Amino acid sequence: GAVVSQHPSRVICKSGTSVKIECRSLDFQATTMFWYRQFPKQSLMLMATSNEGSKATYEQGVEKDKFLINHASLTLSTLTVTSAHPEDSSFYICSARAVPASGGIDTQYFGPGTRLTVL
């Protein structure tokens, strides 16, 4: 199947710093990528939809100025958590949408996730 990578896999930072997470589709082009957040023992919650060449669409309750998303190319989206605080500590997962060339239902492939711990 398609491969999506994320970097870094784990980051620990001090409160007030900014953290950038990269999401790459390695063997396909993704015009749309998604960013999710997952707290312990909870399901994935969609934060925003990242569209190549345009502004991201944020879900209700997600601060766009705090979670900056850039989708500069068809294979790369970045999420920057600005001025991170302990409550931002979570598992951040990206996914890339792959649309079959022959049509049909598209599928989302997930990156391995980034575990962010803010001290």
Next chain:
Amino acid sequence: RKEVEQDPGPFNVPEGATVAFNCTYSNSASQSFFWYRQDCRKEPKLLMSVYSSGNEDGRFTAQLNRASQYISLLIRDSKLSDSATYLCVVPKASASKIIFGSGTRLSIRP
């Protein structure tokens, strides 16, 4: 009503048993459904897609009941390696976004 609802479990069953769990959805226009598996501290991985009445892949069977708006996942001859959280996923009808259920935790004991 939540867009996607699952029984959180945990389901704790012996190895070799058959286990099934359901997922209900609220949008009657939804056409496709997915079951993902997520191991602890890992990303979700696609297990099965369901487009029509059902789908079968080895020990796993997914069924769709449009009238009652639920999908089910049946695991036969369960293995220890089947222990994971199973996430029901329903795409939003008007967008490429998908909605995750809260997940059902399954634990297979020897």
